Amino acid sequence: MKFGGRIWKFGDNIDTDAIIPARYLNTWDPQALAAHCMEDADPLFMKKMRPGDILIGGENFGCGSSREHAPIAIKAAGIAGVVAKSFARIFYRNSFNMGLPIFESRELWGLVEDGAEIEIDAGGGVIRIIGGATEPLHIQPVPPFMQELIADGGLMNHIAKGKAK
Amino acid sequence: MSMTITEKILSRHTDLDEVHPGMLINARVDIALGNDITAPIAIDVFRKSGGKEVFDREKIVLVPDHFAPNKDIESAEQCKIMRDFAREHEITHYFEVGEAGVEHALLPEKGIVLPGDLVVGADSHTCTYGALGAFATGVGSTDLAAAMLTGELWFKVPETMKFVYHGKRRPWVSGKDLILHTIGRIGVDGALYRAMEFTGEAIRELTMADRFTMANMAVEAGGKNGIFIPDEVTEAYVRERAGRKYEFYSSDPDALYHSVIDIDVEKIEPQVAFPHLPSNARGISEAGDVRIDQSIIGSCTNGRIEDLRVAASVLKGRHAAHGFRLIIIPATPAVYRQAMHEGLFDVFLDAGAVISLPTCGPCLGGYMGILAKGERSVATTNRNFVGRMGHPGSEVYLAGPAVAAATAVAGRLAGPEQL
Numbered sequence: 001m002k003f004g005g006r007i008w009k010f011g012d013n014i015d016t017d018a019i020i021p022a023r024y025l026n027t028w029d030p031q032a033l034a035a036h037c038m039e040d041a042d043p044l045f046m047k048k049m050r051p052g053d054i055l056i057g058g059e060n061f062g063c064g065s066s067r068e069h070a071p072i073a074i075k076a077a078g079i080a081g082v083v084a085k086s087f088a089r090i091f092y093r094n095s096f097n098m099g100l101p102i103f104e105s106r107e108l109w110g111l112v113e114d115g116a117e118i119e120i121d122a123g124g125g126v127i128r129i130i131g132g133a134t135e136p137l138h139i140q141p142v143p144p145f146m147q148e149l150i151a152d153g154g155l156m157n158h159i160a161k162g163k164a165k
Numbered sequence: 166m167s168m169t170i171t172e173k174i175l176s177r178h179t180d181l182d183e184v185h186p187g188m189l190i191n192a193r194v195d196i197a198l199g200n201d202i203t204a205p206i207a208i209d210v211f212r213k214s215g216g217k218e219v220f221d222r223e224k225i226v227l228v229p230d231h232f233a234p235n236k237d238i239e240s241a242e243q244c245k246i247m248r249d250f251a252r253e254h255e256i257t258h259y260f261e262v263g264e265a266g267v268e269h270a271l272l273p274e275k276g277i278v279l280p281g282d283l284v285v286g287a288d289s290h291t292c293t294y295g296a297l298g299a300f301a302t303g304v305g306s307t308d309l310a311a312a313m314l315t316g317e318l319w320f321k322v323p324e325t326m327k328f329v330y331h332g333k334r335r336p337w338v339s340g341k342d343l344i345l346h347t348i349g350r351i352g353v354d355g356a357l358y359r360a361m362e363f364t365g366e367a368i369r370e371l372t373m374a375d376r377f378t379m380a381n382m383a384v385e386a387g388g389k390n391g392i393f394i395p396d397e398v399t400e401a402y403v404r405e406r407a408g409r410k411y412e413f414y415s416s417d418p419d420a421l422y423h424s425v426i427d428i429d430v431e432k433i434e435p436q437v438a439f440p441h442l443p444s445n446a447r448g449i450s451e452a453g454d455v456r457i458d459q460s461i462i463g464s465c466t467n468g469r470i471e472d473l474r475v476a477a478s479v480l481k482g483r484h485a486a487h488g489f490r491l492i493i494i495p496a497t498p499a500v501y502r503q504a505m506h507e508g509l510f511d512v513f514l515d516a517g518a519v520i521s522l523p524t525c526g527p528c529l530g531g532y533m534g535i536l537a538k539g540e541r542s543v544a545t546t547n548r549n550f551v552g553r554m555g556h557p558g559s560e561v562y563l564a565g566p567a568v569a570a571a572t573a574v575a576g577r578l579a580g581p582e583q584l
Contacts, residue, residue: 060387
């Protein structure tokens, strides 16, 4: 998998209440959730972003609640993927289960600002900064089991495949 | 090979004799939990993946508590999806309004989760049940759907951080103060992906209520689970509640830990965590002069009878400050009844409080105490993120019931000894 996009940069500990505030959780309609994506981190985010953009986070991205509404909102908003220094564990797990591409890179955050363009080569395990002078950055490798989940199209498809065997 | 309590419980739920940190395992689930926010998605995923039967109708628990009793039409629809599913599949542990309470107070109280269990819940505070000596962790809705369908789920065995609490607690210091202090010390990602094992002589003296409070907030340090070694306090709590067999596990003396952190409890005073992270904790004497508009006493963290007793002991013979909103939320119907019997409601009403029905309500900005722009609430809840209790421009200060009650009287951040 290879894709590129413009980035939006956020800080450490972006919690799921910032990604999709709980006051909007009386629905799980993806488009209704997407309308409020990142609202409490940046109220203008949905006005500024374009489909295909990429989120960049610091440490512990997606901390807080277990709500799957967070990766649902990000995906439905048209965000192509998330790169962070580290992820909170439930968000990490949910993203794989939902098929939202996420990657760990400790270096990228310090090398880019809003509006920069990057290209992610998931198979090759590298991120390139378009027009950047730096060498390609290596992504933390995804454990083989998690790669299998993605290849099967998420957790439920993975289970269905296992049962069919 | 030696194992921690977390590793032992995980291994007993597989066909493996032992497990080690980093291993990916498929484990059998004893209880799978969902609520009115997370279960509707899980039910949708369950159906779309062709699910016809749940793996065991006795082992699935559905609780409408977040936006229930229904706060609006959309919430009513979500609760209805869960209710219809519970009827269709004859789910034993579905709790209708009137029986329902805040899930993480309700399940232990009903004896549904027990020591030695492996519990998953589509709610991050599922880690609460670690107080019983169970392995319990929060998952997403898709994971819940998988557990409801197969009775199994994959886990990465976590490393364990051991927290040793030494010494005697000062007056008014509760489990909430110990955990806020701990999160303040290690940060909101200080235990990321790891198990947090709470031990030491100060822990052995804690009531079950205080242990639930501490385990509840393990996730606020990034922890996968929080866990206590069960003892006679645990036994006294579960003996009268359990309807099935349970097992006590403990860590081997030479078990391997990621790290061991010693905490001197005698140095800890009642804590308050300033906006907008649970790790912004400091002693109440260092809080400064902060005017507060509202106090919420309740939630899965601190809505148990012991918490209400502490609040009442501070409020007895006193009244909330002029123009202050004091909201008491007993976490379950049993807590509600007990508080009423003990006369705590009179104390609260005399203090100018309003007593809510059991619900998560304001904790996550649902209803029953939402904040306007610029307003501040002290709360016995677990999160003080931006916009958590209402307007993004409002603020939440986390504390235990003693500080939440004293603050109501003072109208500004205060502990009982400052009244």
